[in-house]
Structures are given as structure tokens and as C-alpha cells.
Amino acid sequence: MSLKSERRGIHVDQSDLLCKKGCGYYGNPTWQGFCSKCWREEYQKGRQKQIQEDRELAERLQREEEEAYASSQGAQGTQPSLTFSKFEEKKTNEKTRKVTTVKKFFSASSRTVPKKENQETKAPSPSINRQVSIETEQVSKEFIEFLKPCQKAGHDVYKQCKICLEAMQQKREASIEEQSEYVQDFYHNTAEKLQLRWKMPSEKVEDVMDHIEKFIMTRSYKHVFCPETTDDEKKDLTVQRRIRALHWVTSQMLCVPVNEDIPEVSDMVVKAITDIIEMDSKRVPRDKLACITRCSKHIFNAIKITKNEPASADDFLPTLIYIVLKANPPRLQSNIQYITRFCNPSRLMTGEDGYYFTNLCCAMAFIEKLDAQSLNLSQEEFDRYMSGQSSPKKQDAENWPPDACLGVKQMYKNLDLLSQLNERQERIVHEARKLEKDLIDWTDGVTKEVQDIVEKYPLDIKPKPQPLAAIDSENVENDKLPPPLQPQVYAG
Amino acid sequence: MAAGGGGTGTNKTYSFKVVLLGEGCVGKTSLVLRYCENKFNDKHITTLQASFLTKKLNIGGKRVNLAIWDTAGQERFHALGPIYYRDSNGAILVYDITDEDSFQKVKNWVKELRKMLGNEISLCIVGNKIDLEKDRHVSVQETETYAESVGAKHYHTSAKQNKGIEELFLDLCKRMIENAQADERAKGNGSSQSATARRGVQIIDDEAQVQSSGGCCTSG
Numbered sequence: 203m204s205l206k207s208e209r210r211g212i213h214v215d216q217s218d219l220l221c222k223k224g225c226g227y228y229g230n231p232t233w234q235g236f237c238s239k240c241w242r243e244e245y246q247k248g249r250q251k252q253i254q255e256d257r258e259l260a261e262r263l264q265r266e267e268e269e270a271y272a273s274s275q276g277a278q279g280t281q282p283s284l285t286f287s288k289f290e291e292k293k294t295n296e297k298t299r300k301v302t303t304v305k306k307f308f309s310a311s312s313r314t315v316p317k318k319e320n321q322e323t324k325a326p327s328p329s330i331n332r333q334v335s336i337e338t339e340q341v342s343k344e345f346i347e348f349l350k351p352c353q354k355a356g357h358d359v360y361k362q363c364k365i366c367l368e369a370m371q372q373k374r375e376a377s378i379e380e381q382s383e384y385v386q387d388f389y390h391n392t393a394e395k396l397q398l399r400w401k402m403p404s405e406k407v408e409d410v411m412d413h414i415e416k417f418i419m420t421r422s423y424k425h426v427f428c429p430e431t432t433d434d435e436k437k438d439l440t441v442q443r444r445i446r447a448l449h450w451v452t453s454q455m456l457c458v459p460v461n462e463d464i465p466e467v468s469d470m471v472v473k474a475i476t477d478i479i480e481m482d483s484k485r486v487p488r489d490k491l492a493c494i495t496r497c498s499k500h501i502f503n504a505i506k507i508t509k510n511e512p513a514s515a516d517d518f519l520p521t522l523i524y525i526v527l528k529a530n531p532p533r534l535q536s537n538i539q540y541i542t543r544f545c546n547p548s549r550l551m552t553g554e555d556g557y558y559f560t561n562l563c564c565a566m567a568f569i570e571k572l573d574a575q576s577l578n579l580s581q582e583e584f585d586r587y588m589s590g591q592s593s594p595k596k597q598d599a600e601n602w603p604p605d606a607c608l609g610v611k612q613m614y615k616n617l618d619l620l621s622q623l624n625e626r627q628e629r630i631v632h633e634a635r636k637l638e639k640d641l642i643d644w645t646d647g648v649t650k651e652v653q654d655i656v657e658k659y660p661l662d663i664k665p666k667p668q669p670l671a672a673i674d675s676e677n678v679e680n681d682k683l684p685p686p687l688q689p690q691v692y693a694g
Numbered sequence: 695m696a697a698g699g700g701g702t703g704t705n706k707t708y709s710f711k712v713v714l715l716g717e718g719c720v721g722k723t724s725l726v727l728r729y730c731e732n733k734f735n736d737k738h739i740t741t742l743q744a745s746f747l748t749k750k751l752n753i754g755g756k757r758v759n760l761a762i763w764d765t766a767g768q769e770r771f772h773a774l775g776p777i778y779y780r781d782s783n784g785a786i787l788v789y790d791i792t793d794e795d796s797f798q799k800v801k802n803w804v805k806e807l808r809k810m811l812g813n814e815i816s817l818c819i820v821g822n823k824i825d826l827e828k829d830r831h832v833s834v835q836e837t838e839t840y841a842e843s844v845g846a847k848h849y850h851t852s853a854k855q856n857k858g859i860e861e862l863f864l865d866l867c868k869r870m871i872e873n874a875q876a877d878e879r880a881k882g883n884g885s886s887q888s889a890t891a892r893r894g895v896q897i898i899d900d901e902a903q904v905q906s907s908g909g910c911c912t913s914g
């Protein structure tokens with residue numbers, strides 16, 4: 203439950219979200235800041251020509267592709283990679299250039315992954331070319347196997363996919379928006395065709411579309427992820443630096459409803475961080491989405507354990523922001539762009555994955571625009587933390603660099619605990635001494651008081667007055683009684 | 695057009711995205727938990743989260759998959775609204791009948807939604823917590839007149855007493871189906887040119903469509 207006192211004004215300037223053409227609608231980064239309408243106008247002419255060319259290309263390739271499919275069905279799918287060998291040659295130059303930039307990017311700015319397992323799944327590595335071709339071949343095989351039971355429809359889908367890939371190859375120099383538009387149109391038309399022409403039930407269509415996405419995007423990934431024609435890479439670095447500069451942000455400032463002192467919760471937090479970092483290693487948009495969804499599920503678990511009630515958006519978004527800040531996921535901007543451009547749209551629009559993805563987009567937008575007000579800090583405080591002049595008073599080892607080793611963190615946490623214990627021990631000893639002194643003082647005090655009183659009122663016992671004996675003398679019969687006891691004085 | 699992912703058969707399944715908007719603490723989460731889980735302030739709720747919930751309905755033989763998106767209500771996240779409600783078919787704008795301010799917020803949201811999504815989106819304005827009628831600070835007359843003036847429908851609900859919630863969602867679904875059907879018709883008979891009417895937030899150029907605004911939305 204959010205507290206009213208924490209609510210502040212609008213921190214993202216609305217004009218940043220409007221269409222660049224100034225038509226009053228909202229723009230979208232995917233459309234280079236235009237709204238969908240203006241963007242469409244901008245690109246319509248170029249596209250028209252392109253569509254015509256695609257059609258001609260498609261016709262030319264049709265026979266060739268049918269043959270390829272026929273022979274691949276006989277030979278268990280070894281053929282497709284052959285069909286593509288000619289492309290592999292053509293793009294060699296381009297590829298080597300690209301790989302070096304990717305490597306450079308990674309050595310300069312990549313951060314260490316907290317868990318070892320992640321290292322293995324990390325895609326970018328010097329041997330990427332080899333791995334990719336094996337993986338690509340595997341995906342092709344699986345795709346053909348998957349399509350076989352669909353018979354005629356399967357044959358058609360395969361053919362269309364090859365045409366799509368050829369067209370993508372032709373478009374390599376075109377803008378990324380154009381390539382995205384082409385793939386999105388392809389998804390849309392294929393889904394429609396499966397439903398209308400091949401009368402597939404909608405669940406089956408979804409399934410086929412997932413496989414199509416996997417097939418197309420495994421092959422296109424290299425060329426359309428963080429393409430050189432865009433400034434995605436530059437933006438990635440900006441975001442990464444921004445997150446690093448915000449290392450001092452605590453979970454309290456964001457009102458994150460997660461208590462990391464509970465071991466199960468901190469476990470979930472680590473898992474969520476691992477998931478979001480892993481996203482970068484996947485090539486298929488849907489697999490990337492799956493990482494975001496897993497991350498979100500871990501966040502929900504952490505909230506559920508802490509609060510014992512289902513998480514609402516007001517719990518979830520701040521926690522996701524916190525996780526993104528802690529994880530500093532590699533190439534965040536590029537991954538978001540890539541998913542937006544090349545994911546099957548039905549998933550992004552209404553599905554559960556789409557919801558979590560949208561929240562990730564929100565988290566990034568929030569982080570980019572984050573200011574003093576959004577953390578309930580004064581401008582001076584914010585500036586001091588930003589410039590590193592001081593850091594917020596930390597409860598625990600809160601402002602570690604994001605890549606600090608977990609063991610070391612734990613060690614420092616333990617040291618911290620030990621020094622706290624030591625402090626308490628000293629306090630106890632001190633108190634004990636004080637108690638001892640108090641006791642002594644008290645005895646002394648009592649003794650002194652007693653002495654004073656004794657001095658003031660000395661114990662003075664006087665001898666028994668005589669007249670008492672005369673009372674007895676009046677009794678005559680008393681002669682027979684033993685003599686009365688004489689009072690005796692005892693020395694004190 | 696965002697509905698259903700194509701196909702014009704009678705037995706198609708509609709997929710609708712509905713966003714929940716409104717100030718913090720007006721009862722957004724409570725409403726949706728009541729609708730999808732029939733629970734209120736229940737410590738034994740088994741759902742892991744209440745931020746994204748789905749419900750399958752069958753309305754007059756039409757299958758509907760409803761996806762309900764909770765949005766972060768804190769003021770510091772206000773500006774992220776457009777990212778959330780992009781591509782949504784319906785919006786439920788909730789205010790608390792005991793809180794005048796929360797109704798003002800609803801008005802702001804309406805303005806923003808109409809500006810960005812035009813009349814394609816079905817709007818529901820919801821006065822929640824009617825079990826607290828004695829503390830009402832928002833006039834019924836005012837809200838209903840306002841709703842009509844912006845082509846939205848107005849509902850009164852209580853998540854606590856489970857009042858008016860089924861009606862709200864059922865009504866909204868019917869209106870979204872109508873919108874989707876009108877959209878299909880507008881798209882024309884040829885589904886071959888499809889590519890131009892596909893993606894993201896669509897601005898319908900058809901003048902007639904735009905001008906029929908308030909009327910068509912309130913008639914649901």
C-alpha cells in the first residue's frame with residue numbers, strides 16, 4: 203500500500219513521449235519517435251517499392267525452395283543450411299567487423315555475472331560463429347520436424363519462411379524499422395493464412411507462430427540485434443553508465459516491499475537478478491521474454507514471502523526497478539528494442555509475458571528519468587549521492603558495486619555483525635561494573651546511615667527501678683516462694 | 695483491431711487487454727481480485743500476484759480472453775501511463791466515492807486516454823466503495839453527467855460487498871466486442887491488404903468513425 207505522503211509530481215516530461223512531427227499523438231521509440239501514423243507516412247513510399255521487389259524475388263525463389271524442402275524431408279533437414287551457404291560468404295566481411303565491435307563492447311563494459319552457470323550460456327564469445335552455425339542447423343532441423351505433421355500447410359509455412367529470410371537478406375542495408383515492419387507483416391500474414399486458409403485452431407496457430415519466430419530470428423539475430431545502423435549500442439552504454447551512477451539507490455528509497463534479511467527472500471532476489479541478466483544471452487525474442495517472466499515470478503515470490511499477500515502493480519514495479527538497478531543487465535536497451543521489433547505481436551499485446559515486458563520498459567523509462575523527487579530526496583542530497591561526495595547511511599552493505607563478489611559481501615556483513623556484537627559485549631561489561639559499584643555504594647550508604655542513627659540514638663539500657671520489690675513485700679504468703687529473680691546487666 | 699489476432703470466423707476468440715487506472719488506494723487491486731478470485735482482503739489468497747490476471751468468458755457464444763493489467767498508482771509512476779495502456783481495448787478508471795481528489799484524477803486519465811487512443815478504447819468510470827455511502831464526497835449526478843459527456847459508462851461498485859463488479863466487466867466485454875466487430879467491418883472485406891491495419895496504436899483516418907465518438911461508446 204502506497205503512502206499518500208510519498209506521492210509527488212510528474213517526473214517524466216510528457217513532451218518526451220509525443221510524436222516528433224508534433225501531431226499531438228504519442229510517439230514510440232520503435233518508430234523513431236513518430237506516432238504510428240506519421241511513421242507510416244514517412245516510410246510508406248519506400249515500402250511500396252520494396253514490396254514489389256519482394257514479390258518478384260519470392261516468385262523467383264519459389265521453385266528452388268520447393269526443391270530444397272523436398273530433399274530436406276528425405277535427408278532429415280541437412281539441406282537448409284546449404285541453401286544459405288551463399289549468403290554466409292557474402293556477409294563475411296560485415297560479420298567480422300561486427301564481431302569485433304561486439305567484443306569490444308563486452309570487454310569494455312560487461313559486468314561479472316554473480317552466478318557461475320551464467321557464464322556458459324553467455325552468447326557473445328570469440329567462437330560465436332561456430333556455435334551459431336551449429337545452433338542454427340539444429341533449429342532448422344527441429345523446425346522441419348515440427349512442420350512435418352502439418353503436411354501441406356507445413357510445406358507452405360516453410361516456403362514462406364525461406365522467402366522471408368531471403369527478403370531479410372536483401373534488406374540488410376535498409377533501416378531496422380523497415381526490417382522490423384517486414385517481419386511483423388510476415389507474422390501477421392502467416393497467422394492469418396494459417397487460420398483462414400488452413401483452418402487451424404487458434405492454439406495451433408500460436409504454436410506454429412512460436413516455431414516460425416524461433417526459426418526466423420535465430421537466423422536473423424546477428425544482423426538485427428543492436429544493428430550498426432542505429433545508435434542502440436550507444437544508448438546501451440548510456441543506460442549502463444546511468445545505472446552504475448545510481449548504485450547508491452536503496453530499496454527504502456524506492457519503497458520496495460521486499461525484506462532481504464529473510465534468507466528465502468534474498469535468495470529470490472538473487473534469482474531474479476540472474477534471470478534478467480540471462481536475457482541477453484538468448485537469441486529468440488520469445489526466449490528473452492521468458493527470462494523476463496521468470497525474473498518477475500521470482501520478484502512475486504519475494505513479495506509474497508515478505509508481505510504474505512498477492513503483489514499488486516504498486517509492489518511489482520518498484521521491485522523490478524530495484525532488481526534492474528542491482529543487476530545492470532547487459533545491453534538492456536538493445537534487448538528491449540529487439541523484442542519490440544521482432545517478437546510475435548500477439549504475445550506482446552495481451553499475454554502475460556507482454557505485461558512483464560511492459561513493466562520492464564517502464565522500469566527503464568523510470569531509471570532514465572529518475573530524479574531527486576522520484577526518490578523522495580532533496581535536490582542537494584540527490585546531487586551529493588550522484589557525485590559520490592557522500593553515500594546514504596546504509597543499514598547493511600547496500601551500496602556495493604553491482605559486481606562485488608557475493609562471498610565478500612557476506613563476509614563484510616558478518617564482520618559488521620561481529621563488531622555490533624563486540625559493541626554490545628562492551629556495553630554489558632560496562633553496565634556490570636556500574637552495577638557492582640552501585641551495590642558497593644549502596645551497602646556503604648546503608649552502613650553509614652545505620653551508624654548515624656546509632657550515634658544519634660545510642661542503645662542505653664537503664665537498671666530496673668527499685669519500687670518493684672515493694673509490691674511483692676505486701677504478699678505475706680510469698681515467703682514460701684523462691685526469691686524473686688534479680689535483674690542482671692549483660693555487657694554489650 | 696488489436697483484438698483477436700485476425701480471423702473472421704464466427705467462433706473466433708477475442709483477446710482483450712484492459713488497463714486499471716486510478717489513484718492509489720481507491721481499490722483497483724481489490725476490484726480485480728474480487729472479480730477473478732472472489733476474494734476481498736483475504737489472507738488466504740492463493741494467487742501469487744494481482745497485477746496481471748486473466749479471465750475467460752463466453753458471451754452469447756463468443757469466447758473472450760480478458761487480460762486485466764494493474765498499473766502502478768503511485769504518483770511518481772504517473773508518467774509511465776502511456777507505456778501501460780498502449781494497445782489496450784478497454785480501460786477501467788476507478789475512483790473512491792469518499793475521495794473527491796480521486797475523481798479529479800479520473801478526469802485527467804480520461805483526457806489522456808482519449809488524446810492518445812481516440813475512441814477505439816472503451817472507457818468505464820467506476821465509483822468504488824459504495825458500502826461507505828454515508829461518507830460519500832463525490833456527487834452521483836456530477837460523475838454520471840461527466841461520464842456521458844466523454845463517452846464513457848459509469849458504474850458503482852463495492853469490492854468489499856461484491857456489488858456491481860460482474861456487471862461492470864460483462865458490460866465492458868460486450869462493448870469491446872462491438873468495437874472489434876465495427877473494426878472488422880471498417881477494415882473491409884479484403885483481409886489481403888491486412889499489413890496496413892495491423893500494429894500498435896492505430897489512428898483511424900475514417901472521419902465518420904471519429905465523429906461518431908460519444909454516441910457509439912455509450913450505447914453499449
Ligand SMILES: Nc1nc2c(ncn2[C@@H]2O[C@H](COP(=O)(O)OP(=O)(O)OP(=O)(O)O)[C@@H](O)[C@H]2O)c(=O)[nH]1
Nearest residue numbers: 204516718719720721722723724767823852853854
Ligand atoms: N470499504 C471498502 N473498502 C475497500 C473497497 N475496495 C477496496 N477497499 C480498501 O481500500 C484499500 C485500498 O485497496 P487496494 O485494492 O489496495 O487499492 P489500489 O487502488 O490497488 O491501491 P494502490 O495499489 O496503492 O494503487 C484497502 O484497504 C481495501 O481494503 C470497498 O469496496 N469498500
Ligand SMILES: [Mg+2]
Nearest residue numbers: 514516722723
Ligand atoms: Mg493496487
Ligand SMILES: [Zn+2]
Nearest residue numbers: 221225237240
Ligand atoms: Zn504523429
